[in-house]
Amino acid sequence: MSTTSPQWAPADKKEHANDERAQEFAAQYPQRPIPTDQPFHTDPLITSPAFGLDELWKAIEPETRTRANDIHLPVVVAFATRLCDAYPQADRDIVLTAALLHDTGWAHVDESRIISEGFSGDWRKAAIRFEHEAEGVKVARRVLPGLGADEAFITAVCDIIDGHDTRHVPYSLEDALVRDADRLWRFDLAGISLSCSWFGMAASDYVARLEREILPELITEVAHAIANADLERSRQLLRTEVIR
Numbered sequence: 001m002s003t004t005s006p007q008w009a010p011a012d013k014k015e016h017a018n019d020e021r022a023q024e025f026a027a028q029y030p031q032r033p034i035p036t037d038q039p040f041h042t043d044p045l046i047t048s049p050a051f052g053l054d055e056l057w058k059a060i061e062p063e064t065r066t067r068a069n070d071i072h073l074p075v076v077v078a079f080a081t082r083l084c085d086a087y088p089q090a091d092r093d094i095v096l097t098a099a100l101l102h103d104t105g106w107a108h109v110d111e112s113r114i115i116s117e118g119f120s121g122d123w124r125k126a127a128i129r130f131e132h133e134a135e136g137v138k139v140a141r142r143v144l145p146g147l148g149a150d151e152a153f154i155t156a157v158c159d160i161i162d163g164h165d166t167r168h169v170p171y172s173l174e175d176a177l178v179r180d181a182d183r184l185w186r187f188d189l190a191g192i193s194l195s196c197s198w199f200g201m202a203a204s205d206y207v208a209r210l211e212r213e214i215l216p217e218l219i220t221e222v223a224h225a226i227a228n229a230d231l232e233r234s235r236q237l238l239r240t241e242v243i244r
């Protein structure tokens, strides 16, 4: 069993070459994974659920009925809450609102294409991925004004929802925290269970893939630490060294 510590490195300039907003963010946070001087912990997520935002949860209740969003979204919001605690310079309201809304668009696309297109091949470039982001922006624009959000706040939230899967690079710390929370979900036991079922993969193969493909994509030091701790726990619990 391996515990990978983050490889400290500068932000990849090539990756951001053609995108001004991404370049600006990379210049602002040149070290990757992004470190923090705040205390943080890596306890299992179930020990630190997120609270609040009840009106927003109620407003998107129909959207929680698709693609296990009633599990995915609360888990992502709970991870986002923990990341906001560790990076207090991020705007917490924007992060948590974007995390809560980011995948609501799945409820407004052709459900039969979610698995066939959205989870296969080069899934980041699948048309259905762009569609669920655009539909998520529409949901945000539908529900947020009635809850008292102003245009600047709504735009900031929509900028994160739009491109959260299909854009390769983050534009802000808020964007980075939502991306990390969305990826951390896969490392939680709930995410492993649902993903194995969606992808038709054995748990041992799936956790190996998490370490190989998803872990390196995490942007913050805290997300790396949480992912490594979750990986280690899941490997032990699921006996992945034995059941292969």
Ligand SMILES: [Fe+2]
Binding pocket: 102, 103, 132, 164, 165
């Ligand atoms: Fe998504």
Ligand SMILES: [Fe+2]
Binding pocket: 072, 076, 102, 103, 182
């Ligand atoms: Fe997501």
